[in-house]
Amino acid sequence: MASAAGEEGTVRFGIIGCAMIARKLSRAIGWPQRGRRRRRQPLPGELRGGPLRPARGRRLPSPPHQPPPALGVAAAASGKHLLLEKPAALCAADLDEILAACDAAGVQFMDSTMWMHHPRTAAMRELLSDPVRFGKLRTVNSIFTFVAGPSFLENDIRVKPELDGLGALGDVGWYCIRGILWAVDYELPESVVALRHPVTNAAGVILSCGASLVWKDGQTATFHCSFLANMTIELTAVGSAGTLHAGDFVIPAEERSAAFSFSSCAEFSDLHTSWGPLPSRHVVSSGLPQEAQMVAEFSRLPEKKWPDITRKTQLVVDAVKASIERGFEPVVVGS
Numbered sequence: 615m616a617s618a619a620g621e622e623g624t625v626r627f628g629i630i631g632c633a634m635i636a637r638k639l640s641r642a643i644g645w646p647q648r649g650r651r652r653r654r655q656p657l658p659g660e661l662r663g664g665p666l667r668p669a670r671g672r673r674l675p676s677p678p679h680q681p682p683p684a685l686g687v688a689a690a691a692s693g694k695h696l697l698l699e700k701p702a703a704l705c706a707a708d709l710d711e712i713l714a715a716c717d718a719a720g721v722q723f724m725d726s727t728m729w730m731h732h733p734r735t736a737a738m739r740e741l742l743s744d745p746v747r748f749g750k751l752r753t754v755n756s757i758f759t760f761v762a763g764p765s766f767l768e769n770d771i772r773v774k775p776e777l778d779g780l781g782a783l784g785d786v787g788w789y790c791i792r793g794i795l796w797a798v799d800y801e802l803p804e805s806v807v808a809l810r811h812p813v814t815n816a817a818g819v820i821l822s823c824g825a826s827l828v829w830k831d832g833q834t835a836t837f838h839c840s841f842l843a844n845m846t847i848e849l850t851a852v853g854s855a856g857t858l859h860a861g862d863f864v865i866p867a868e869e870r871s872a873a874f875s876f877s878s879c880a881e882f883s884d885l886h887t888s889w890g891p892l893p894s895r896h897v898v899s900s901g902l903p904q905e906a907q908m909v910a911e912f913s914r915l916p917e918k919k920w921p922d923i924t925r926k927t928q929l930v931v932d933a934v935k936a937s938i939e940r941g942f943e944p945v946v947v948g949s
Contacts, residue, residue, distance in 0.1 A: 625913045628694070630685070635699055639726070642905035686712035695722040697912050701784040706928045706948060713921045722916040724908075725924045727792050729864050731907040734872040734898040735796075741858055742797065742851060747878045749855030754835040756793040756850075758786035758864060759822075759843035767841065773819050781820035782839045783934060789864045790837035791930045792923075793849045794827060800926055803827040803835070805944045808937035813842060825934045855879055859893070866904070873897045 627643050629636050683703060689696055696716060702725050703709035716723040729735060742748055762770070771777040772785050780787075795802075805828050812823035822840035849863040856878040866872035877893035900907065911917075929948050937945045 627909075630689075631699075635726070638905055639697075639909070642903065642909045645902060645906040645909075683708045683711035683715075687715040690715035690719045690721050690723075693719055693721060695912070695916075697724050697726055697908075700725045700727055700788045701778070701780055701928065701931065702924055703928065704779060704784075706925065706932050709925060709928050713925065716921065720916075722912065722920075723924070724912050724917075724920040725927075726905075726908060727789065727927075728904045728908050729789070729866075730792070730796070731911050732866065732872055732898075732904040733900050733907070734860070734866070734874060737896065737898045738858055738860065738874055739796075741856070741876055742853070744856075747856050747876075748853040748858070751798060751833060751851060751853050753833065754794045754797045754849070754851045756790040756835075756837045756863075757839075757846050757848045758789050759838065759840040760786070760845040761843065762821075762841035767815065767821070772841075773815055773817070773821070775817045775819050779819060780931065780935070781814075782841050783820045783823055783931060785839075786841070787820075787823065787837065787839035787934070788927060788931065789847075790839050791934075792927050793863060794835040794837060795923070795926055795930065797849070797851045798829070798833060798835070800923060801829065802926055802929065802947050802949070803833075804830050805946050806930060806933040806937055807944045808934050808942050809838075810942050812938055813840070820938070823934070823938065825937065827930070857893070869900075869903050871897055871899045 629640060686696055686698060686702070690712065696712070698712075703712060713723060742751070767773055772781055778784060807826050807828075809824040809826070813821045815821055822838075822842050824836065824838035827835040827837075847862050847864045849860045851858045856876060857880075858874060858876050860872075860874040861867075862872065863874075873895055875893040875895050877891065880889055880891060882889045902910070933945045933947045937943060
């Protein structure tokens with residue numbers, strides 16, 4: 615996805631690809647903001663605001679395949695700001711080519727990890743940063759799984775090695791890793807160890823996997839991602855004094871609000887027959903869906919933090935993949 619500044623402070627968007635995510639972003643771009651609806655041209659196959667009907671009945675995104683960074687580099691070189699679906703590249707080296715092109719052209723770069731822009735995320739960050747109620751972060755666990763149907767497992771680009779060879783790791787695993795990095799304030803782990811026995815398809819693409827992450831100061835994290843297990847979207851951060859849990863951290867169960875739970879200073883009763891205080895439930899309303907919040911953030915002045923966050927996520931993805939390929943040995947995370 616690319617954008618360019620138009621006259622009178624307007625932002626013009628062009629969408630490359632016509633998968634479901636293109637329809638979702640098209641809707642977000644046209645969402646009312648500051649009391650006015652942004653006008654947009656229909657996507658191919660879209661009639662009078664109706665649903666997108668991709669050519670030949672298939673939804674085709676633009677996969678991060680070879681030549682790996684060519685499309686992103688070309689868009690940046692032409693002066694277009696880039697909002698790229700994750701994974702933005704198949705490895706850090708390819709991503710670096712895109713980021714270098716963006717830097718040279720002076721254009722914004724952001725990956726479309728939408729939950730980062732929901733106001734719930736800021737509310738959770740406030741509690742994680744509380745030295746009294748949460749304390750020092752000790753461990754993080756994230757899970758994102760869903761059951762992919764036969765057609766997905768046979769035809770989707772996420773299971774094709776020549777298209778998006780990262781499979782579940784690059785798709786749902788990206789969110790798990792981003793959630794962990796967000797919780798640790800984007801400090802890269804010292805090393806990563808992939809969990810044994812990942813599930814792959816006949817072409818060798820990952821359908822289910824997990825890993826453990828370790829930091830020098832003793833912080834740890836684990837994640838599991840899969841196309842083969844019931845939908846579960848969870849992030850749990852445990853500190854020395856508190857625990858934060860979001861049961862739908864990637865896609866809220868409701869579009870206009872999102873909840874999380876938080877407990878602090880919990881203890882067992884005298885006979886260990888109960889414990890408390892019980893977690894409190896926090897509900898955060900959102901005037902706009904998180905994808906519209908993302909579009910609004912992307913449309914503001916360039917922020918240097920987004921390329922760095924994407925790159926750190928990619929480095930951990932690379933390390934997990936390397937650990938799998940090296941027989942589940944610990945892999946030092948690159949820089």
